Amino acid sequence: MELGDVVRTAVTSRFYTDQPVTDEELRTAFDYARFAPQGGNRQPVRFIVVRDQATKDQLAEWYRVPWKGYLAQAREGVIGVGVEAQKAEKTLSNADHFADHLQDIPVIVVACAHLEGVHPTDTELDRLSVVGGGSIYPAVQNFLLGCREAGLGAALTTLLVMFEPQVKELLGIPDGVVTAAHIPVGHRPRDFPSKLDRIGLDEVVYDGTWGQSLYSQTGP
Numbered sequence: 001m002e003l004g005d006v007v008r009t010a011v012t013s014r015f016y017t018d019q020p021v022t023d024e025e026l027r028t029a030f031d032y033a034r035f036a037p038q039g040g041n042r043q044p045v046r047f048i049v050v051r052d053q054a055t056k057d058q059l060a061e062w063y064r065v066p067w068k069g070y071l072a073q074a075r076e077g078v079i080g081v082g083v084e085a086q087k088a089e090k091t092l093s094n095a096d097h098f099a100d101h102l103q104d105i106p107v108i109v110v111a112c113a114h115l116e117g118v119h120p121t122d123t124e125l126d127r128l129s130v131v132g133g134g135s136i137y138p139a140v141q142n143f144l145l146g147c148r149e150a151g152l153g154a155a156l157t158t159l160l161v162m163f164e165p166q167v168k169e170l171l172g173i174p175d176g177v178v179t180a181a182h183i184p185v186g187h188r189p190r191d192f193p194s195k196l197d198r199i200g201l202d203e204v205v206y207d208g209t210w211g212q213s214l215y216s217q218t219g220p
C-alpha cells in the first residue's frame with residue numbers, strides 16, 4: 001500500500017470478526033513502532049500482547065466503567081463528540097458496541113513506557129504537560145499504521161489508563177513503567193473506508209502567524 005492510502009484510511013475500527021490474529025500478522029506493525037522518534041532516542045516504549053480470555057474480560061470490564069459514564073454525558077450533551085449532531089449518535093452507538101464487545105476482540109495490545117525514558121520539556125509551564133507523550137504516541141501511531149497496512153482493524157483507546165494501578169498489577173507491569181494506550185486489534189467484517197473524516201488543510205496549517213490559512217483548498 002502507498003503511505004498516503006494507509007494514513008488516510010487507518011480508521012478506528014469498532015467491529016471485528018472472530019478470526020484470530022497471529023504473532024506474524026502483528027510483527028511488521030511492531031517493527032514500524034520501534035522506528036518511531038523518541039526524545040534522546042531513549043526508546044522507552046514497550047508493548048504487551050494480551051490474548052488470554054480472562055485477562056481480556058477483566059480489561060473490558062474496567063474499560064466500561066469510564067466508557068459508560070462518558071457515553072451518558074455525551075448523550076446528554078455535557079461532553080461534545082466532535083462531529084455533527086446527526087453523526088454523533090451513530091459514532092456513540094458504534095463505540096458503545098465496541099465497548100460491550102471488547103473482550104471478544106482477538107488481541108488487546110497494551111502500550112507501556114519507562115517513565116525515565118520520556119523527556120518532558122514542558123513540566124515547568126503552568127499548564128498540562130503534553131511533551132512526555134511525544135516519546136510514546138508516535139510509536140503507537142506507527143503501530144496503528146502497520147496494522148492498517150496489514151489489513152488489520154485497530155482502535156487507539158486511552159480510557160482504561162484510568163485503571164492503571166489495577167492493569168499494572170494484572171499484567172505484572174513494574175514500578176517506573178506507565179500505561180499509555182490499549183489497542184484492540186482484529187480482522188474487520190467490512191472494508192476500510194476510502195478516506196477518514198477530517199478537517200481540511202485550510203483549517204490545519206497557518207502561514208507565519210496564527211490564524212492565516214496557508215492553503216486555501218482542502219484537497220482530496
Ligand SMILES: Cc1cc2nc3c(=O)[nH]c(=O)nc-3n(C[C@H](O)[C@H](O)[C@H](O)COP(=O)(O)O)c2cc1C
Nearest residue numbers: 010011012013095098155156157158159160196197
Ligand atoms: C489520544 C486518543 C485517545 C482515544 N481514546 C479512545 C478511547 O478510550 N475509546 C474509544 O472508543 N476511542 C478512543 N479514541 C479514538 C477516537 O475516538 C477516534 O480516533 C476518533 O473518534 C476519530 O475516529 P476515526 O479515527 O475512526 O476517524 C482515542 C483517540 C485518541 C487520539
